[in-house]
Amino acid sequence: MSMQTNLSLSSQRTDNLAGIIDVPGDKSMSHRSLILGSLAIGTTKVTGLLEGADVLATADAMRALGVDITRHDDGTWVIVGQGLHGLVAPETALDLGNSGTGVRLLMGVVAGQAITATFTGDASLSVRPMARITDPLQQMGTHVASRDGGLLPVTITGQSEPMAISYESPVASAQIKSAILLAGLTARGDTEVIEPHASRDHTESMLRHFGATVEQTVRDDGTHHVQLHGGAQLIAADIAVPRDPSSAAFPMVAALLTKGSDITLPSIGMNPLRTGLITTLIEMGGDISILNPRDEGGEPVADLRVRHSDLHGINIPAERAASMIDEFPILSVAATQAYGTTIMNGVAELRVKETDRIKVMADGLIAAGAIVSYDDDTMTVTGGPIAGGMTVNSQHDHRIAMSFLTLGLISNAPVSVEGCETIHTSFPDFAKIMQNAGANIAETGS
Ligand SMILES: O=C(O)C1=C[C@@H](OP(=O)(O)O)[C@@H](O)[C@H](O)C1
Ligand SMILES: C=C(OP(=O)(O)O)C(=O)O
Numbered sequence: 171m172s173m174q175t176n177l178s179l180s181s182q183r184t185d186n187l188a189g190i191i192d193v194p195g196d197k198s199m200s201h202r203s204l205i206l207g208s209l210a211i212g213t214t215k216v217t218g219l220l221e222g223a224d225v226l227a228t229a230d231a232m233r234a235l236g237v238d239i240t241r242h243d244d245g246t247w248v249i250v251g252q253g254l255h256g257l258v259a260p261e262t263a264l265d266l267g268n269s270g271t272g273v274r275l276l277m278g279v280v281a282g283q284a285i286t287a288t289f290t291g292d293a294s295l296s297v298r299p300m301a302r303i304t305d306p307l308q309q310m311g312t313h314v315a316s317r318d319g320g321l322l323p324v325t326i327t328g329q330s331e332p333m334a335i336s337y338e339s340p341v342a343s344a345q346i347k348s349a350i351l352l353a354g355l356t357a358r359g360d361t362e363v364i365e366p367h368a369s370r371d372h373t374e375s376m377l378r379h380f381g382a383t384v385e386q387t388v389r390d391d392g393t394h395h396v397q398l399h400g401g402a403q404l405i406a407a408d409i410a411v412p413r414d415p416s417s418a419a420f421p422m423v424a425a426l427l428t429k430g431s432d433i434t435l436p437s438i439g440m441n442p443l444r445t446g447l448i449t450t451l452i453e454m455g456g457d458i459s460i461l462n463p464r465d466e467g468g469e470p471v472a473d474l475r476v477r478h479s480d481l482h483g484i485n486i487p488a489e490r491a492a493s494m495i496d497e498f499p500i501l502s503v504a505a506t507q508a509y510g511t512t513i514m515n516g517v518a519e520l521r522v523k524e525t526d527r528i529k530v531m532a533d534g535l536i537a538a539g540a541i542v543s544y545d546d547d548t549m550t551v552t553g554g555p556i557a558g559g560m561t562v563n564s565q566h567d568h569r570i571a572m573s574f575l576t577l578g579l580i581s582n583a584p585v586s587v588e589g590c591e592t593i594h595t596s597f598p599d600f601a602k603i604m605q606n607a608g609a610n611i612a613e614t615g616s
Contacts, residue, residue, distance in 0.1 A: 178614035179571075179601055180586040181556075183425075187431035187607045191421045194410040195220040196439050197596050198372050199469070201228045201271050203409040205279060206376050207249030208237040208257070209355065212406030216247040216609070219411055224269035224595045231276055234260040241547045254356050256332060259285040263323065265426045266291050267594045268524060268566060273344055274303045275373075277326050278349030280456045281312040282356035284330040287569055288323055294524045294566035303349045306337045310353050334359035334400055341519060342492040344369040347396060351377065351384075354398045361398045368394040368542050369492045370443045372469075379468055380404040392489070392591050410467030410481070412439035415509030417495045417597045418474065419447050423504045424609065425476040427580045432477045433607060434461075440470040446494030447501060448474070454481040454508055482507035483553060488516025495519060498549070499573040502531050505551035507580060518547040522593075524567035534562040534574055538581060560582030568592045572600055586614050 199528040200220040205228065208212030219225065221241075229239050229247075236258035238250040257279070264287055266273035271287050277300070280287045290296075301320030305424035308314055313327035334357040337537045339346050347363045351373055354361025374384045374396055383399040425431040440463065452458055464471060481504060491514075494501070498517055520527035528549050532542045537555035543550050558581025564571035571590050578585030593600045601611050 175591055177590040178586060178588045179575055179611055180584045180585040180614045181575045181582065181592045182610045183401040184540050184579040184608060184610045185429045185431070187421070187428050187433055187609060190434050190436060190609050191603055191607050192602070193417040193421070193435060193438070194222065194329060194597060194599070196414040197222065197224060197416065198370060199376070199409070199411045199439070200225040201275060202376050203411060204228050204232055204239065204249060205275055205352070206380050206404060207251055207406065208232045209254055209279070210251035210380050210406040211253050211403040212251055214249045214406040215408045216249065217245065217410050218413070219247045220414065220596070222594060222596050222598050223267055224272055227265065227267040227269055228276070231264040231266060231272065234262070234264055234365045251404070254403065255283065257283045260287050263288040263290045266295065268292050268294055268592065270298055270523070273322070274300070274345040274349050275352060277303050277307060277324065278352035278460045280326045281307045281310060281353035281361050282332055283328045283330040284327060286325060286327040288325040290323045292566060297369045299522055300324050302341070302343070302346055303472070306335065306346070307353055308336065309333070309335050310357065311379060312353070330356060334356045334361045336363040336364070338360035342367040342369040343519070344373065347605070348373040350568045351396065351398050354400060355382070355404070357400045359400050361400065365394045367392060367489055367492050369444055370419055370441065372441070377469060379407050379409070412466060412469050412527060413437050414596070415439050415444045415447070419497045419500045420576055420597070420600065421604065421607065422451070422458070422474065422476050423500045424579055424604065426451060426467050426479050426481065426504060427507045429478055432475070435474040436478065437466065437471050437475050440472045443493050446490045447497035449490070450484070450486055450494065450501065451504065452512065452541055453484050454504070454512070455479055456481060483508045483510035483512040485513045486515060491516035491519070492598060496569060499527050499531050499569045500576060502535060502542070502549060503573050503577045506535060506553055506556055506577070508553045511550060511552045514549045525565045525570060527567070527570065530565060530567065530570050531573065537562070538585065539579060556581045557583060558585045561586040561588060564589035564592050566592050568595045568597065572597065
């Protein structure tokens with residue numbers, strides 16, 4: 171798939187965002203449906219798959235591992251599962267582009283197969299930590315070679331029957347948990363992952379959907395325990411991917427901040443481990459109605475109606491951070507328009523995303539005239555007017571790009587963002603969809 175390079179967009183003051191905004195499919199669930207469909211027996215059909223660069227990279231990697239994956243003209247994706255032991259060694263390195271989820275989950279998959287694969291990625295992914303995945307995989311008996319500091323390229327030599335382990339993760343991370351569970355699929359015995367707080371549980375739900383036995387318990391001390399029973403087969407099962415709450419976050423905040431706005435976001439995934447931003451914005455005074463809550467394909471979904479609101483700052487507890495981890499950049503934009511101060515606690519993980527999201531957001535917001543401070547694990551924003559009139563670079567981070575384009579909608583002078591091609595990783599039609607709702611977003615120079 172070709173992708174425009176060096177795309178610069180700029181945004182300017184907007185009122186009255188209106189209409190129905192269809193955001194694309196959930197990125198986390200899209201990766202997992204391709205991966206679990208590949209490991210199942212039988213043919214899996216997936217509707218609503220996110221056709222963004224991150225997910226397409228996972229599809230290509232699964233194909234290189236010997237899986238037949240096709241897209242039908244009606245948008246349905248069809249995966250011919252190879253069973254738990256059916257993958258083949260790829261002929262060349264698996265390039266996962268910008269995708270932490272893709273590379274880390276696939277390392278877990280390869281660890282459970284008697285094959286060797288090398289993993290690479292773009293400039294951003296190549297400086298993100300991989301030891302957090304390869305350390306537990308090594309405990310399962312996987313052979314790992316990586317660049318100094320545990321960075322990509324990483325070469326994994328897996329085994330047809332890895333050792334079942336119980337792993338206590340230092341951070342609440344669905345990528346760590348999922349990599350271990352995926353490797354554990356071919357282990358003899360039970361694989362356990364313990365997290366300090368619950369991270370998103372799409373892997374657990376989807377494994378159950380494919381017939382595996384997975385137990386989740388929360389202990390009195392707040393730790394989250396997941397156990398996968400080894401020795402099961404996965405049986406193909408169709409998947410309807412809900413729309414991504416992390417993508418919905420951008421039009422949601424844009425509508426809250428811009429005068430006269432009233433939008434509806436249909437069929438948004440409402441998994442409680444993903445809805446921390448909605449909880450937070452409602453606590454801040456946001457007018458967000460959760461309409462028609464229902465179950466679609468085993469996941470809760472709802473339609474969200476969002477209207478312009480006067481927000482006030484709040485203190486967000488660290489325990490909530492995992493349920494809104496990708497939403498802090500856009501929340502920091504919302505906080506610039508809230509009366510008083512918003513404190514975001516427990517956000518250290520933001521430093522190891524596509525960029526150091528605490529620093530990159532703080533630098534750009536301060537350049538735009540906002541009042542921001544931070545330390546290792548906390549970010550604080552005090553509301554006030556935004557001058558704008560600056561240019562920021564996305565630094566290969568889609569959420570940084572979309573956050574600053576949203577900031578431009580309430581700035582006194584336009585905000586320009588370089589490197590907007592990266593938005594294609596998670597929300598390919600972001601600019602067009604926002605323009606259709608009335609947002610003043612245009613290619614720079616046009
Ligand atoms: O498992 C997943 O699909 C994801 C987990 C999160 O990362 P961590 O596991 O590093 O917290 C999140 O930031 C990422 O966008 C998607
Ligand atoms: C952190 C993100 O993704 P990943 O870790 O998959 O690159 C994200 O989408 O915000």
